[in-house]
Amino acid sequence: MYPEPYVTYLVHFHGDRDYFECHEVLEEYWKEDPSGGRKSYLVGLIQIAVGLYHYRRGNSSGATRMLANAIRILSREKDAVSSLGLEEEKLFSLLKETLKNIQDGLPYKSIDLPINDPALLHLCREEAERKHIHWGTASDIENSFLINKHSLRNRSSVIEEREKQLKKKRESRGL
DSSP states (O other), rough: OHHHHHHHHHHHHTTTHHHHHHHHHHHHHTSSSEEEGGHHHHHHHHHHHHHHHHHHTHHHHHHHHHHHHHHHHHOOOOHHHHHBOOHHHHHHHHHHHHHHHTTTOOOOOOOOOOBBOOOHHHHHHHHHOOOOOOTTTOOOOHHHHHHHHHHHHHHHHHHHHHHHHHHHHHHHHOO
């Protein structure tokens, strides 16, 4: 009923609070559609995770920008929000409250998206258990890898793929 990448996003969002992974998983799924037919509500969900990633790192301007964009995008996609098993009014209230907390300089606090579909919640909790991720745990703000994952992760495969694509492009041009 729900796409696997979305369930994975929710497991990371509510479990290990790996917002960077939330972004990665959902962005890959979003890119599966042709560029003209991509689902903008997925961008809104990605931006929630990126906003919280920035918030947790103390980057209030990045967090503000991402959450404001997420609210703007998702407010145009209310039917999609509901179809994702989320309670739309609670979601927007939560996002606006979090945005205000950021703007007021309050410290980061983990949030839970308001899942209102019991079947989705059950599926997510089962998946979290299968992955040995504790559902509903607050973010470990002492975990520097989790906090700074964008700069600490192994990017060798990404760099290798980029170089491979560049080489193909050069070869196709006869360079």
